[in-house]
């Protein structure tokens with residue numbers, strides 16, 4: 001019994017603190033594995049971060065493509081069409097010949113030379129010509145003193161307003177009340193909006209492609225904007241400003257319609 005205890009006691013003697021090489025190698029291997037795992041995790045996180053950053057960048061580019069010129073070479077245009085009361089004339093030889101134009105290269109601004117009338121009255125006058133046969137006259141658009149816009153002839157068709165340029169322009173007749181021929185604010189604002197929209201729709205430059213009846217024939221039309229060159233220049237500047245402020249980068253092809 002006592003012998004056995006002794007044996008156990010011998011067995012309980014602390015083992016000499018000798019380096020166990022096998023154990024150390026195992027630990028080293030585990031540490032190496034852990035390091036490798038950490039390295040791989042780090043690489044995976046880095047790749048994921050780069051992917052996320054690239055995706056975020058693509059998202060940003062797509063998001064701002066419609067608004068930022070630097071990212072999109074397209075032209076800034078006013079795509080939203082102003083409110084237009086479409087009251088097309090009956091096809092007839094005197095005001096709506098129903099002939100396709102050669103594409104719109106400019107927009108011609110006129111005044112009705114008929115103070116105090118409104119847009120619909122002028123449209124109805126054009127319509128009446130099919131019966132009275134008294135003259136050839138019409139316009140794609142008429143803007144009233146209250147700013148309302150009436151369309152009489154489709155923009156793809158010829159109207160009888162601008163002589164030699166009927167074949168490649170659209171015309172806007174403006175109602176007025178003042179003796180000097182100047183437009184009411186409401187008329188002016190609608191004119192700016194309509195010109196801005198048409199500029200985008202037909203890929204026109206407001207500075208060169210918005211013209212007066214005067215520029216075609218020398219007729220004093222629109223009177224105030226012939227007699228006041230500054231007011232005419234300001235109108236074109238106002239259209240350019242309107243496009244800059246309210247336009248977006250959209251392909252003009254996307255907004256073309258009849």
Ligand SMILES: [Zn+2]
Nearest residue numbers: 110111213221
């Ligand atoms: Zn005119």
